[in-house]
Amino acid sequence: MDKVIIAKDLSLSYSNSETIINKANFSVDSGSFVFITGASGSGKSTLLKSLFGALKPKQGSLVVGGVELNSVSRSKLNFLRRHIGIVFQDYKLVKEWSIDKNIMLPLIINGYVKSVAQNQVDKLLKHVRLNHQAGKHPLELSGGEQQRVAMARALAHNPILILADEPTGNLDEYSSELIWKLLEGANEQLKTTVIVVTHNIPQTLNVDYKHYHIEYGSIHEVN
Amino acid sequence: MKSIKNHLSLVIALLSILFSIQVFFVVDRSIDAYKENLANNYSVIAVSQKRLSNHDILSINKIISNVEELSPDSVIKRLNSNMQSKNVELLKLSLPKFYKITLTSYPSPEEVSRLTADLLRNSSITKVENFSSTHSTTYKLLLLFKNVVAIFALVVIVVTLLLIFKELKIWQYKHNERMSIMGLFGAALWLRSAVLFRLAIVDALIASFLAFGIFIYISSSPWVLQQFSNIGISVVIFNPLEDFAILLGVALLISTLLASLIVIGHKEEV
Numbered sequence: 001m002d003k004v005i006i007a008k009d010l011s012l013s014y015s016n017s018e019t020i021i022n023k024a025n026f027s028v029d030s031g032s033f034v035f036i037t038g039a040s041g042s043g044k045s046t047l048l049k050s051l052f053g054a055l056k057p058k059q060g061s062l063v064v065g066g067v068e069l070n071s072v073s074r075s076k077l078n079f080l081r082r083h084i085g086i087v088f089q090d091y092k093l094v095k096e097w098s099i100d101k102n103i104m105l106p107l108i109i110n111g112y113v114k115s116v117a118q119n120q121v122d123k124l125l126k127h128v129r130l131n132h133q134a135g136k137h138p139l140e141l142s143g144g145e146q147q148r149v150a151m152a153r154a155l156a157h158n159p160i161l162i163l164a165d166e167p168t169g170n171l172d173e174y175s176s177e178l179i180w181k182l183l184e185g186a187n188e189q190l191k192t193t194v195i196v197v198t199h200n201i202p203q204t205l206n207v208d209y210k211h212y213h214i215e216y217g218s219i220h221e222v223n
Numbered sequence: 224m225k226s227i228k229n230h231l232s233l234v235i236a237l238l239s240i241l242f243s244i245q246v247f248f249v250v251d252r253s254i255d256a257y258k259e260n261l262a263n264n265y266s267v268i269a270v271s272q273k274r275l276s277n278h279d280i281l282s283i284n285k286i287i288s289n290v291e292e293l294s295p296d297s298v299i300k301r302l303n304s305n306m307q308s309k310n311v312e313l314l315k316l317s318l319p320k321f322y323k324i325t326l327t328s329y330p331s332p333e334e335v336s337r338l339t340a341d342l343l344r345n346s347s348i349t350k351v352e353n354f355s356s357t358h359s360t361t362y363k364l365l366l367l368f369k370n371v372v373a374i375f376a377l378v379v380i381v382v383t384l385l386l387i388f389k390e391l392k393i394w395q396y397k398h399n400e401r402m403s404i405m406g407l408f409g410a411a412l413w414l415r416s417a418v419l420f421r422l423a424i425v426d427a428l429i430a431s432f433l434a435f436g437i438f439i440y441i442s443s444s445p446w447v448l449q450q451f452s453n454i455g456i457s458v459v460i461f462n463p464l465e466d467f468a469i470l471l472g473v474a475l476l477i478s479t480l481l482a483s484l485i486v487i488g489h490k491e492e493v
C-alpha cells in the first residue's frame with residue numbers, strides 16, 4: 001500500500017530549545033484514518049506542523065506525499081500544501097474576510113473558477129450547518145462556529161491529506177458528531193487520508209483507524 | 224466604513240507628500256516667472272570713450288540680449304540754454320557714449336560681476352554701472368524664499384515618511400497574518416502579496432486623483448489667479464498632464480515601495 005507519510009528517526013524541536021519529538025519512526029498508509037493523542041504539551045501540534053512543512057526536521061527524514069521535507073524548495077512546498085487541508089488548533093481564519101471567502105481560500109489558491117468555488121462554499125456551509133451565517137466575519141461567530149468554518153475550509157479543495165488539530169475541541173456533542181461524519185465521509189468516499197489530533201476518540205466511528213500516542217517525545221501505536 | 228479607514232491613513236499621507244511637491248513646483252515656477260519680470264526691468268549701463276557697435280557689445284557676454292545707445296541730448300539740453308550750438312556739437316563729440324545693456328535672464332550676483340569684468344576688459348569701456356547692491360538684495364531674497372519653501376516641503380515629506388514607517392509596523396502585523404495563512408494553504412508569493420499591492424496601487428490612485436481635483440480647483444480659483452496677477456506674473460499652477468504624471472508616479476512609487484517592504488519583512492510564524 002502507498003505511504004502518504006514516512007518518518008524515519010524523526011526529531012523535532014524549535015530553534016535551540018529542547019527536543020520535543022525524539023527519533024520517531026512511523027508511517028501512514030494512503031487512505032487511512034489516524035488518531036494522535038497525548039497529554040497537553042506532549043508535541044501533537046508540533047508533529048502536525050512538521051507534516052505540512054512549517055517546522056523542519058531537526059534530525060532524521062520526513063517524506064509527505066512523496067516530498068522530502070528536510071530540504072524542500074518553497075515552490076514544491078506550496079505545491080504540497082495545495083493538496084493538504086489543515087484545521088488549526090487556533091483556527092487561523094482571516095479576520096478581515098467573510099467566512100465564505102475564508103472557506104474559498106484553498107479554492108482560489110488552486111485556481112478554481114469563481115462560480116464552481118462559490119457552489120462548493122455554499123455546499124460546505126450547509127454541511128457544517130452554517131449557511132444561516134453566510135457573509136459574516138469570523139469574529140462575529142462563536143468559537144465553535146469558527147472551528148466549523150476551519151473544518152469547511154480544510155475540506156474545500158478535496159485534499160489528499162487532512163490534518164486536523166483537535167477539530168472538536170470547542171464543540172458540543174451534536175456538532176462534534178457532525179465533524180466526525182464529515183471526516184469519515186471524506187475518508188470513505190474520496191479516499192482522503194485523515195490525521196486527527198484529539199483528546200477523545202469517538203466511539204461511533206464506522207471506519208478502521210490507527211491510533212498513535214505521544215509521550216516523552218516518542219510516538220507509539222496503541223492497539 | 225472599515226474599508227475607508229483602511230485606505231485613509233495611506234491616502235492622507237500620500238496627499239500631504241503630493242501637496243508639498245506641487246507647492247514646491249508652483250513656487251519654483253513663480254520665482255522663474257518673477258525673475259523674467261525682473262530681467263526686463265534690469266539693465267547695466269556701460270560708458271565708453273569710443274562708439275561701439277551693437278555687435279561689439281553683444282559679443283562680450285552671452286547673457287546680453289540687447290544694447291541701446293543712450294542719447295546724450297537730454298544731458299545737453301540742460302546745458303544748451305546758454306551755450307552756442309557750435310559748442311554743443313563739439314561737446315557732443317567729446318562726450319563718452321552711454322549704453323543701456325539689457326539681459327536675457329535675471330542674473331545671479333556672480334553673473335553680474337562676470338559681466339562687469341567682461342565689459343571693462345574692452346579698452347574703450349571706462350565705467351560700468353550695474354546697480355549691484357539693489358540687485359543682489361532682490362536676488363538673495365528670491366533665493367531665500369525658494370530655499371525656505373524647498374526646506375519646508377522636504378520637512379513635510381520626511382515627517383510624513385516617518386509617520387508612514389510607523390504605520391508600516393501596524394500594516395505589517397495586519398497583513399502578516401493573512402499572508403501567513405495563505406502560505407499555509409500553499410499560495411505562491413505573488414498571490415500572498417497581491418492584496419497588498421492592489422491596496423497600495425488603489426491608495427496611490429485615490430491620492431493622485433484627489434490631488435488632481437484639489438489642484439484643478441485651486442488653479443482655477445479666481446482669488447488665486449488674482450494673487451498672481453497682482454505680482455504681475457502668470458504661472459501654471461497645475462499642469463493636468465505633466466504635473467499629474469509626476470504626482471501619480473511619486474504616489475505609486477512610494478506605495479509600492481511600502482508594499483514591497485511589507486512583503487520583504489514578512490515572516491512566517493511556526
Ligand SMILES: Nc1ncnc2c1ncn2[C@@H]1O[C@H](COP(=O)(O)OP(=O)(O)OP(=O)(O)O)[C@@H](O)[C@H]1O
Pocket residue numbers: 014017020038039040041042043044045046047089493
Ligand atoms: N512556537 C513555539 N516555539 C517554541 N516552543 C514551542 C512553540 N510551540 C510549542 N512549543 C513548545 O513545544 C511543546 C509542545 O507543544 P505542542 O503545541 O506541540 O503541544 P500539544 O501536544 O499540541 O499540546 P495541546 O494539547 O495543549 O495543544 C510545548 O512544550 C511548547 O512549549
Ligand SMILES: [Mg+2]
Pocket residue numbers: 044045046089165
Ligand atoms: Mg496542540
